[in-house]
Amino acid sequence: MRKVPGEIVEPTTVRYDWWWATGGALDMVPTTGGSSGGWGEWFVTTVLNDTGNDLYLNEFGWPCCGPPTGVYGWVVWVNVGGIVPPGGASSADYYGSYAPVDPAPDTFPPVTYTYIGVTAENIVIPPSAYMCFGYDNTGNGGQILFNGTQTWAWYSGYWDPDESWDRTALLQVKASFTSTPVEDTSWGHIKGLYR
Numbered sequence: 001m002r003k004v005p006g007e008i009v010e011p012t013t014v015r016y017d018w019w020w021a022t023g024g025a026l027d028m029v030p031t032t033g034g035s036s037g038g039w040g041e042w043f044v045t046t047v048l049n050d051t052g053n054d055l056y057l058n059e060f061g062w063p064c065c066g067p068p069t070g071v072y073g074w075v076v077w078v079n080v081g082g083i084v085p086p087g088g089a090s091s092a093d094y095y096g097s098y099a100p101v102d103p104a105p106d107t108f109p110p111v112t113y114t115y116i117g118v119t120a121e122n123i124v125i126p127p128s129a130y131m132c133f134g135y136d137n138t139g140n141g142g143q144i145l146f147n148g149t150q151t152w153a154w155y156s157g158y159w160d161p162d163e164s165w166d167r168t169a170l171l172q173v174k175a176s177f178t179s180t181p182v183e184d185t186s187w188g189h190i191k192g193l194y195r
Helices: 187-191
Strands: 016-021 032-037 042-050 055-065 074-077 095-096 113-117 130-136 142-143 151-155 158-161 167-169 172-177
Touching: 032 167, 055 130, 151 167
Parallel strands: none
Antiparallel strands: 016 172, 032 142, 042 130, 042 151, 055 113, 055 142, 055 172, 074 095, 074 130, 142 167, 151 158
């Protein structure tokens, strides 16, 4: 689904109890971007689970473009102990490949969000634990001017803070408080099950 300025779109039907986004809102439209070769190959951020509940991750989303990723397309580290990202992408606790919705290698800024459902992975973030998550930027990744939220890009073999360049990469996550995914349903659907 394409997200353009001024358009209000609910891109997925994933139900969730909690969400977090580096831009401060879900599906924020990027104002700039960074290429895989000129900015960084992976974009990541860290977040503290301060809900008091286990978080069962449901979905990631980010504005990006480019060809399909390798095996470390999306990455997650659980209980990382603080805000600074751990080792490189191949050290992630959970990972998988994905194909950006926008396959063009050079859309700038990339405004199309790619959503990755991870409910089946059963990724649990315990209360008071930091997680780090992000993605392989195979073309361009969406960014905004630095808003106080820390993000990093893997560049020349280390995590380079985007704040140093007055940028924040746009990444978001949705989660539930229970391990059973909450399905989007209606009364008509429920009645149909009992006919």
